[in-house]
Amino acid sequence: DQQVKQNSPSLRVQEGRISILNCDYTNSMFDYFLWYKKYPAEGPTFLISISSIKDKNEDGRFTVFLNKSAKHLSLHIVPSQPGDSAVYFCAASVTNAGGTSYGKLTFGQGTILTVHP
Protein backbone atom coordinates (compact mmCIF):
# COMPACT_ATOMS: atom_id res chain seq x y z
CA ASP A 1 0.00 0.00 0.00
CA GLN A 2 1.73 3.13 -1.25
CA GLN A 3 0.75 5.87 1.20
CA VAL A 4 2.83 8.52 -0.56
CA LYS A 5 2.75 8.67 -4.34
CA GLN A 6 4.63 10.64 -6.93
CA ASN A 7 2.79 9.79 -10.11
CA SER A 8 5.19 11.46 -12.52
CA PRO A 9 8.37 9.39 -12.89
CA SER A 10 10.07 12.18 -14.78
CA LEU A 11 9.80 15.86 -15.66
CA ARG A 12 11.71 17.85 -18.25
CA VAL A 13 11.85 21.65 -17.95
CA GLN A 14 13.68 24.38 -19.77
CA GLU A 15 16.23 26.42 -17.83
CA GLY A 16 14.68 29.55 -16.35
CA ARG A 17 11.13 28.17 -16.36
CA ILE A 18 9.15 26.85 -13.43
CA SER A 19 9.41 23.21 -12.32
CA ILE A 20 6.37 21.78 -10.52
CA LEU A 21 6.72 18.42 -8.81
CA ASN A 22 3.64 16.78 -7.36
CA CYS A 23 2.98 14.37 -4.52
CA ASP A 24 -0.22 12.75 -3.23
CA TYR A 25 -0.80 10.97 0.05
CA THR A 26 -3.55 8.78 1.46
CA ASN A 27 -2.90 8.74 5.20
CA SER A 28 -4.82 11.61 6.79
CA MET A 29 -2.67 11.28 9.93
CA PHE A 30 0.39 12.67 8.13
CA ASP A 31 1.10 16.13 9.52
CA TYR A 32 4.60 16.95 8.37
CA PHE A 33 5.92 16.80 4.83
CA LEU A 34 9.41 17.10 3.37
CA TRP A 35 11.12 17.25 0.00
CA TYR A 36 14.51 15.70 -0.57
CA LYS A 37 16.83 16.02 -3.56
CA LYS A 38 19.07 13.16 -4.62
CA TYR A 39 21.92 12.91 -7.09
CA PRO A 40 22.98 9.48 -8.45
CA ALA A 41 25.09 7.40 -6.06
CA GLU A 42 24.63 9.93 -3.26
CA GLY A 43 22.35 10.15 -0.24
CA PRO A 44 19.27 12.40 -0.35
CA THR A 45 19.68 15.94 0.96
CA PHE A 46 16.91 17.83 2.71
CA LEU A 47 15.39 20.63 0.66
CA ILE A 48 12.30 22.09 2.31
CA SER A 49 9.48 21.04 4.61
CA ILE A 50 5.98 22.08 5.62
CA SER A 51 3.78 21.46 8.64
CA SER A 52 0.11 20.65 8.20
CA ILE A 53 -0.82 23.88 9.99
CA LYS A 54 0.49 25.81 6.97
CA ASP A 55 -0.40 25.75 3.31
CA LYS A 56 2.77 27.31 1.95
CA ASN A 57 6.45 27.48 2.83
CA GLU A 58 9.05 29.31 0.83
CA ASP A 59 12.84 29.15 0.82
CA GLY A 60 14.60 31.04 -1.95
CA ARG A 61 13.74 29.48 -5.30
CA PHE A 62 11.82 26.64 -3.64
CA THR A 63 8.20 26.79 -2.49
CA VAL A 64 6.13 23.93 -1.14
CA PHE A 65 2.33 24.09 -1.24
CA LEU A 66 0.07 21.85 0.82
CA ASN A 67 -3.60 21.17 0.06
CA LYS A 68 -4.86 19.08 2.96
CA SER A 69 -8.37 18.60 1.64
CA ALA A 70 -6.96 17.12 -1.56
CA LYS A 71 -4.11 15.34 0.27
CA HIS A 72 -1.75 16.87 -2.21
CA LEU A 73 1.51 18.76 -2.02
CA SER A 74 3.69 20.29 -4.66
CA LEU A 75 7.20 21.69 -4.95
CA HIS A 76 7.77 24.71 -7.17
CA ILE A 77 11.25 25.64 -8.34
CA VAL A 78 11.56 29.10 -9.89
CA PRO A 79 13.64 29.71 -11.89
CA SER A 80 14.87 26.21 -12.70
CA GLN A 81 18.60 25.75 -13.15
CA PRO A 82 20.62 22.89 -14.70
CA GLY A 83 22.03 22.09 -11.25
CA ASP A 84 18.49 21.29 -10.12
CA SER A 85 18.54 18.17 -12.29
CA ALA A 86 18.18 15.31 -9.81
CA VAL A 87 15.64 12.91 -8.34
CA TYR A 88 13.17 14.58 -6.00
CA PHE A 89 11.46 12.61 -3.24
CA CYS A 90 8.54 13.75 -1.14
CA ALA A 91 8.18 12.24 2.32
CA ALA A 92 5.59 12.38 5.09
CA SER A 93 5.45 11.66 8.80
CA VAL A 94 3.02 11.45 11.71
CA THR A 95 3.75 13.35 14.89
CA ASN A 96 2.95 11.08 17.79
CA ALA A 97 0.43 11.97 20.48
CA GLY A 98 3.12 13.32 22.79
CA GLY A 99 4.12 15.94 20.26
CA THR A 100 7.59 14.53 19.79
CA SER A 101 8.31 12.86 16.53
CA TYR A 102 11.16 10.50 16.00
CA GLY A 103 11.13 11.21 12.31
CA LYS A 104 9.85 7.96 10.82
CA LEU A 105 9.27 8.96 7.21
CA THR A 106 7.29 7.42 4.39
CA PHE A 107 8.76 8.25 0.97
CA GLY A 108 7.27 8.51 -2.49
CA GLN A 109 8.86 6.80 -5.49
CA GLY A 110 10.66 9.91 -6.68
CA THR A 111 10.50 12.14 -9.78
CA ILE A 112 13.50 12.62 -12.04
CA LEU A 113 13.80 16.30 -12.92
CA THR A 114 15.86 17.28 -15.94
CA VAL A 115 16.50 20.97 -16.54
CA HIS A 116 17.81 21.59 -20.06
CA PRO A 117 19.21 24.74 -21.69
Next chain:
Amino acid sequence: DGGITQSPKYLFRKEGQNVTLSCEQNLNHDAMYWYRQDPGQGLRLIYYSQIVNDFQKGDIAEGYSVSREKKESFPLTVTSAQKNPTAFYLCASSTPVRTSGRGRNIQYFGAGTRLSVL
Protein backbone atom coordinates in the same frame (compact mmCIF):
# COMPACT_ATOMS: atom_id res chain seq x y z
CA ASP B 1 32.85 18.03 9.97
CA GLY B 2 29.60 16.67 11.38
CA GLY B 3 27.84 14.06 9.31
CA ILE B 4 26.98 10.47 8.59
CA THR B 5 29.59 8.09 7.24
CA GLN B 6 28.68 4.89 5.47
CA SER B 7 31.22 2.28 4.51
CA PRO B 8 32.13 0.66 2.28
CA LYS B 9 30.87 2.57 -0.75
CA TYR B 10 30.67 -0.67 -2.77
CA LEU B 11 30.24 -4.18 -1.43
CA PHE B 12 29.94 -7.58 -3.04
CA ARG B 13 28.27 -10.56 -1.45
CA LYS B 14 28.83 -14.19 -2.29
CA GLU B 15 26.08 -16.78 -2.15
CA GLY B 16 25.23 -17.74 1.44
CA GLN B 17 27.37 -15.02 2.94
CA ASN B 18 26.41 -12.46 5.57
CA VAL B 19 27.74 -8.95 5.04
CA THR B 20 27.69 -5.94 7.35
CA LEU B 21 27.26 -2.32 6.29
CA SER B 22 28.66 0.32 8.58
CA CYS B 23 26.94 3.58 9.55
CA GLU B 24 28.50 6.11 11.93
CA GLN B 25 27.21 9.57 12.85
CA ASN B 26 28.75 12.38 14.88
CA LEU B 27 25.66 14.59 14.88
CA ASN B 28 24.65 13.49 18.38
CA HIS B 29 21.35 12.24 16.97
CA ASP B 30 19.23 9.82 18.97
CA ALA B 31 17.45 8.14 16.08
CA MET B 32 19.00 6.21 13.21
CA TYR B 33 17.48 4.49 10.18
CA TRP B 34 18.30 2.08 7.38
CA TYR B 35 16.63 2.33 3.98
CA ARG B 36 16.89 0.35 0.80
CA GLN B 37 16.50 1.98 -2.60
CA ASP B 38 15.55 -0.02 -5.68
CA PRO B 39 14.94 1.56 -9.09
CA GLY B 40 11.47 3.09 -9.33
CA GLN B 41 10.52 2.19 -5.75
CA GLY B 42 11.85 5.09 -3.72
CA LEU B 43 13.21 4.49 -0.24
CA ARG B 44 11.86 1.66 1.88
CA LEU B 45 12.52 1.47 5.61
CA ILE B 46 14.37 -1.65 6.82
CA TYR B 47 15.03 -0.95 10.51
CA TYR B 48 15.12 2.06 12.77
CA SER B 49 16.39 2.83 16.25
CA GLN B 50 15.12 5.63 18.45
CA ILE B 51 17.59 5.10 21.26
CA VAL B 52 20.63 3.02 22.17
CA ASN B 53 19.94 -0.70 22.75
CA ASP B 54 16.52 -0.45 21.13
CA PHE B 55 15.41 -0.88 17.52
CA GLN B 56 12.24 -1.68 15.56
CA LYS B 57 11.48 -3.40 12.27
CA GLY B 58 10.54 -1.24 9.35
CA ASP B 59 8.54 -2.26 6.30
CA ILE B 60 11.03 -4.75 4.82
CA ALA B 61 13.05 -6.17 7.74
CA GLU B 62 13.11 -9.81 6.61
CA GLY B 63 16.65 -11.01 5.87
CA TYR B 64 18.28 -8.12 7.75
CA SER B 65 19.52 -7.58 11.29
CA VAL B 66 20.83 -4.55 13.19
CA SER B 67 22.37 -3.58 16.51
CA ARG B 68 22.57 -0.28 18.37
CA GLU B 69 25.19 -0.64 21.09
CA LYS B 70 26.43 2.94 20.75
CA LYS B 71 24.63 6.16 19.96
CA GLU B 72 27.01 6.86 17.09
CA SER B 73 26.78 3.50 15.34
CA PHE B 74 23.98 1.51 13.67
CA PRO B 75 25.40 -1.37 11.57
CA LEU B 76 23.19 -3.34 9.22
CA THR B 77 23.80 -7.02 8.46
CA VAL B 78 22.42 -8.43 5.24
CA THR B 79 22.01 -12.12 5.97
CA SER B 80 21.98 -15.07 3.60
CA ALA B 81 18.20 -15.18 4.14
CA GLN B 82 17.84 -12.00 2.08
CA LYS B 83 17.35 -13.49 -1.38
CA ASN B 84 17.47 -10.25 -3.34
CA PRO B 85 20.09 -8.09 -1.62
CA THR B 86 21.26 -6.11 -4.66
CA ALA B 87 20.30 -2.50 -3.93
CA PHE B 88 21.53 0.89 -2.76
CA TYR B 89 21.48 1.08 1.05
CA LEU B 90 21.08 4.39 2.84
CA CYS B 91 21.58 5.20 6.49
CA ALA B 92 20.03 8.27 8.09
CA SER B 93 19.78 9.92 11.49
CA SER B 94 17.56 12.48 13.16
CA THR B 95 16.92 14.00 16.55
CA PRO B 96 13.46 14.16 18.09
CA VAL B 97 12.30 17.71 18.63
CA ARG B 98 9.12 19.17 20.06
CA THR B 99 6.23 19.72 17.69
CA SER B 100 6.56 23.45 17.98
CA GLY B 101 10.27 23.42 17.33
CA ARG B 102 11.94 24.15 14.06
CA GLY B 103 13.59 21.46 12.04
CA ARG B 104 11.50 18.60 13.33
CA ASN B 105 11.50 15.28 11.54
CA ILE B 106 14.42 16.08 9.29
CA GLN B 107 16.55 13.04 8.53
CA TYR B 108 20.12 13.44 7.36
CA PHE B 109 21.53 10.80 5.07
CA GLY B 110 24.88 9.20 4.42
CA ALA B 111 26.30 8.74 0.91
CA GLY B 112 25.08 5.15 0.67
CA THR B 113 26.50 1.67 0.06
CA ARG B 114 25.84 -0.18 -3.16
CA LEU B 115 25.57 -3.91 -2.54
CA SER B 116 25.83 -6.40 -5.37
CA VAL B 117 25.76 -10.19 -5.49
CA LEU B 118 28.63 -12.09 -7.09
